[in-house]
Amino acid sequence: MTQFSWTLQSFRQILKSCIANKDLLTGKSLHTIYLKSLIPSSTYLSNHFILLYSKCNLLTTAHHAFNQTHEPNVFSFNALIAAYAKESLIHVAHHLFDQIPQPDLVSFNTLINAYADRGDTLSALSLFGEMREMGLVMDGFTFSGVITACCNHVGLIRQLHSLAFSSGFDSYVSVKNSLLTYYSKNGILEEAEMVFNGMGEEVRDEVSWNSMIVAYGQHKRGLKALALYRDMVHRGFEIDMFTLASVLTTFSCVEDLSGGLQFHAKTIKTGFNKNRHVGSSLIDMYAKCGAGMSESRKVFEEICGSDLVVWNTMISGYAQNKELSVEALECFRQMQRAGYWPDDCSFVCAISACSNLSSPSQGKQFHGLAMKSEIPSNQISVNNALVTMYSKCGNLQDARKLFHRMPQHNTVTLNSIIAGYAQHGIGTESLNLFEQMLAASIAPTSITLVSILSACAHTGRVEEGKKYFNMMKDIFGIEPEAEHYSCMIDLLGRAGKLSEAERLIDTMPFSPGSAAWAALLGACRKYGNMELAEKAANQFLQLEPTSAVPYVMLASMYSAARKWEEAARIRKLMRDRGIRKKPGCSWIELNKRVHVFVAEDNSHPRIKEIHMYLDEMFVKMKRAGYVPDVRWAFVKDDETGEQEKEIMLAHHSEKLAVAFGLLFTKHGEPLLVVKNLRICGDCHNAIKFMSAIARRKITVRDAYRFHCFEDGRCSCGDYW
DNA sequence: ATAGGGTTAG
Secondary structure (H helix, E strand, C coil): CHHHHHHHHHHHHHHHHHHHHCCHHHHHHHHHHHHHCCCCCCHHHHHHHHHHHHHCCCHHHHHHHHHHCCCCCHHHHHHHHHHHHHCCCHHHHHHHHHHCCCCCHHHHHHHHHHHHHHCCHHHHHHHHHHHHHHCCCCCHHHHHHHHHHCCCCHHHHHHHHHHHHHHCHHHCHHHHHHHHHHHHHCCCHHHHHHHHHHHCCCCCCHHHHHHHHHHHHHCCCHHHHHHHHHHHHHCCCCCCHHHHHHHHHHHHHHCCHHHHHHHHHHHHHHCHHHCHHHHHHHHHHHHHCCCCCHHHHHHHHHCCCCCHHHHHHHHHHHHHCHHHHHHHHHHHHHHHHCCCCCCHHHHHHHHHHHHHHCCHHHHHHHHHHHHHCCCCCCHHHHHHHHHHHHHHCCCHHHHHHHHHHCCCCCHHHHHHHHHHHHHCCCHHHHHHHHHHHHHCCCCCCHHHHHHHHHHHHHCCCHHHHHHHHHHHHHHHCCCCCHHHHHHHHHHHHHCCCHHHHHHHHHHCCCCCCHHHHHHHHHHHHHHCCHHHHHHHHHHHHHHCCCCCHHHHHHHHHHHHCCCHHHHHHHHHHHHHCCCCCCCCEEEEEECCEEEEEECCCCCCCCHHHHHHHHHHHHHHHHHCCCCCCHHHCCCCCCCCCHHHHHHHHHCCHHHHHHHHHHHHCCCCCCEEEEECCCCCHHHHHHHHHHHHHCCCCEEEECCCCEEEEECCEECCCCCC
């Protein structure tokens, strides 16, 4: 008898260590021995086999072990429910839950947490209600789980807060910590602070401190976050990878590269730079603080055993540095080759890279791949990225189709489609959707307003723009930011209301940024207001001393006004200061390859044919009434003749790209050309003629909006 | 109970 009980006990002990070490091999042989042995079936042992298989992600085996359990108890059910919840098979988990004769606290907590993970607030809450009706005892885990499940609903969080208070559950630090976290995530820093301060020194633990650091970072309070970190060090708290990762995200949020560099050194000293969480925070920090991706890459290569999130951080870094979008897609493929399955996040980043590139063929490929991989939950963000992708690839029809087919919309979905219509100059649709949004009581965000105001600006809707701008603070509760003011200055200036635009810039509640002055400068150019242009250019230069934009603008304005000496003076100034015009660059996709053209650059292999084609085209265009507008030729010296200027114009990158497209695609096929800067005025006129002569639909996406040329007309109605 | 990745504008 003693012999036998010793065996059972040794079984228990070995099995426990197998679970702790995820030692499947030993565990499985133990299981075989157990089944064949004469040991009477023990529910306790069976349950631990279920746990083992669940921990090793062997769901089917775990279920099989459950079926072999002679008298499954609540513990057996709970173990299996946790296994299914881990695999996101919540329906099965709930079905099992329903079969438990008397679910206990752990059963409820497990299922509530599973629903919280999926963001299913309603199901979590109904379980919580059931518990209360049954009078079942709760604990801190129950509350933390329900709070997590309500993470997007401030109202519910407040209610849970007061319930926790009245029932005494707020004495659990974990409950306070999750309240703090979710108040902050919902944008209410004050309440998070109140929870943190209300805890008092003796209650706060590392989790509270780390959570509060993250909260300050999320609200761009970099100094506060750092002060808190120093306080932690001062008080002798252990600085672990949680703290380091939390502080690093703060640097990303406030784009503080020098602070980030200092912390990088700290992570190397402690060896945490090789940790996945800390490492990906470092990668993200470098990517977001404008250090380019070379630093990120170095960190990436030092991480011990990367995982999906680390890869996604790299992909997203490349995609966010827009000019590295090709590298983003390359990184996605590297990840696949390394054996990782892309998740929704990987797809969002890759699709966004396709939007940056205006590469419809690759975008479509990712669309298909995402559909095939049946991404669980959060499909909505993949679809949002796709809506933008189709729109930015000039295919508003498909963007709209997808929008209507989507099973669910959120604010980002609406922002995306509203922006799509705005960029295509279809102001009516943007405003319609916005009104629908308001009617459905969906709160617009600051980004929605940027899109709406720019939709008004692109289509000359001055009164509506003013109306919405004035509603921002009082009706929508959105404080106008620099971007909104720039839109308004653009809106007014473009409509010829220059003095009103100037008044707005002078009466802004904070000092205007470079974008505001650039908008005013653009308007001055359109209306030939030299005096105001000088002022705007000077202000702009103070903020961005290395930019070529104001020089180029002023020089061309002086030339247009036939003030040659002034134009020459500006060009000399620019030369003397060593400032160079950012080269215009256009690209077009053909047979899944991107062809890039730079003005005056003859490196494309087919450039001879392109020039010949353009020569012939110009003859036809001039016959149809095209007159080259040499004001748009940016000459470097002052002796350039008219003839030479015309040739320079003819070699602008957008004309080269369009000509290439016309030459090498099937007749009738629409073209999409993308330009890094704003389209030039002469090209805008020329492409109208080209669209009529070649009978093609030609879409040009510039840095600002879409121009869709057809039959000699542009969709912008020449209002740009 | 805390830490790493995402979509929208300009």
